[in-house]
Amino acid sequence: MTLPSLQLxxxxxxxxxxxxxECNLSCSYCINDPQQAGRREILFPIQLKSLRKCLTPAEWAQAFNRIPYRQDLPITLQGGEPMLYWKSxxxxxIMSETSHYFDLLTxxxxxxEVFAGNLNxxxxKLQRDAPYPSIRVSYHHEEMNRAWHGNGFTELVNRCEALRDYGFCxxxxxxxxxVGIYMVAHPENRVTAEMEACYNGRVPFETKEFLGIHEGKLHGHYLYPFxxxxxxxxxxxxxxxxxxRTTELLIDPLGFVWGCHFYLYQSWITGGxxxxxxxxxxxxxxxxEHGAKIFASHDLxxxxxxxDPDFSISDLETFRSCHHYGRCIGCDTKIKNDRFQSYYDQxxxxxxxxxxxxxxxxxxxGKIDNLEQVRQFLSHPLPAKDHAQD
Known part of the structure; x- marks a missing residue:
């Protein structure tokens, strides 16, 4: 069945x-974990083995084909580890059945040779005119050194560089x-001289802002207080x-559309x-028609x-009540550029x-450093009787 085209x-x-x-690594810091409790290996306990855990490639292609093609708005495939999807x-x-460009977070x-062969x-579809690489590879020091016998970064650079032999620039x-390599600038991560010597002149390498708490200190820059x-x-x-409300289209492995990363991750932490x-x-x-009844007993x-043939992008633009403020995932509330580079330029x-x-x-x-700037996001102060319990 051909689904109605979405208006973007x-x-x-x-x-x-x-x-x-699903992921092949079990990192102590993982953005999939809302609590950053170092439990990635057991984070998503999907125990119902007889039930489906993801859409089929044909279903994804059907869903993607209702999204209008735009070179400046790729579909970003992520996870978990997207290379492992559908037995790798x-x-x-998916790419064989759609005209879209894709970015890959992996x-x-x-x-x-296995990755390239599986692209058919x-x-x-992973090569587009953009100011940054379409394939963005994350480096995880501890887990990659474990998996690759102490040669984690060298192996990663070699794998990236080898893609030249399979048609990539x-x-x-x-x-x-x-292709580019990215590392979270966690306080315990270090870019060593050996790493610099390894990637220089071969592969782009950058660090990304660490979002989270380390030794009691909050790292990152966020628009909304606490x-x-x-x-x-x-x-x-x-x-x-x-x-x-969201400014993004976030889709989980079963095709459900979520309003933020916390809702998406937390729903799968509780079994999916x-x-x-x-x-x-x-x-x-x-x-x-049926979602309200099916999810009637759910908080998230x-x-x-x-x-859903009746799904519309306008559904994303509605402000909805939320009772989980303070549990937001850092990537949702951090200050950043949009795809128009609005923060850097304007x-x-x-x-x-x-x-x-x-x-x-x-x-x-009194604990908000920039109260005047963020007051626009706050409701009226609570009545005095509610403060007595603070």
């Missing part, structure tokens, strides 16, 4: 598809390279209420919406489903979610 507004900044949440053969199967789990000749200049660390640093005893998917599939994926509810702060009417207790106002 210019303000849609990102299309992120979590093909799978899924990427090429830890390079497969050998270069679709390398060009390789250059130390990121705007000219299809959005990620409210309880984690003991600032307040419970999450707050607010209204929130696998039974709900089975019920929805029986109803022809018509989430608009998706916005829609990408295979000083316009972009975040993946927009938040308003934060029910911030007035007892916390």
């Amino acid at each position: 507004p210019d303000t849609l900044n990102y299309i992120g598809v979590f093909l799978t949440l 053969r899924g990427l090429g199967m 830890n390079f789990a497969l050998k270069p 000749g679709q390398q060009r 390789m250059s130390p200049v990121k705007a000219e390279s299809d 959005s990620t660390d409210l309880m984690a640093r003991g600032i307040y005893r419970s999450p707050l209420s607010c209204e929130c 919406p696998v039974r709900e998917f089975e019920e929805l599939e029986a109803q022809g994926f018509r989430y608009s 509810v998706p916005i829609g489903h990408l295979l 000083g316009i702060a972009h975040t993946s979610v927009k938040i308003r009417n934060i029910q911030m207790p007035s007892s916390l106002y």
Whole structure:
């Protein structure tokens, strides 16, 4: 069945598809873990082996083909480790059935020849004119040294450089390279002289801002006060209420569309919406008609489903009540550029979610460094009787 085409507004900044949440690594710091508790290996306990955990390549192609083609808005495939999707053969199967360009966020789990072979000749779908590489490879010091016998970074650089033999452009200049390596600038990570000697002149390498708490200190720059660390640093005893909407299209392995990364990750930490998917599939994926009933007992509810014929991008633009403010994932509330480079060029702060009417207790106002700048996001102060328990 051909699904109705979606209308994409210019303000849609990102299309992120979590093909799978399975991963070959078990890093102590993982962005998939809302609590950063160093438990990646057991983070997503999907125990119902008889039920599906992901869409098929044909279903993904059907879903992607309703998204209008735009070279400046690729579909970003991520996870988990997307190279492992569909027994490692899924990427090429999807790309063969759609005209879209894709970006790939990966830890390079497969050998270069296996990865390239599984693309089924679709390398060009991962090659587009952009100021940064389409294949963005993450370096994880501890786990890669474990997997590659102490030669983690060298092996990773070699794997990236080897893609030149399979039709990809390789250059130390990121705007000219299809592949680049990125490392989170965690306080315990170091760029050594040996690493610099290894990547210089071969592969682009950059560090990315660490988002999280380390030794009691919050790292990162966020637009909304205490959005990620409210309880984690003991600032307040419970999450707050607010209204929130996304600026991105975030899709989980079963095709559900979520309003933020916290909702997506947390739903899978509790087992994933696998039974709900089975019920929805029986109803022809018509989430608009049946979603409220199927998810009636759930606190965390998706916005829609990408295979629902009635799903509309306008569904993303509605502010919805949320009672989990303070548990936000850093990548949702950090200040960053949008795809138009608005922050660097115009000083316009972009975040993946927009938040308003934060029910911030007035007892916390004195702890906000830039209160006047963020007051626009806050609701009216709580009545005095509510402060007595703060």
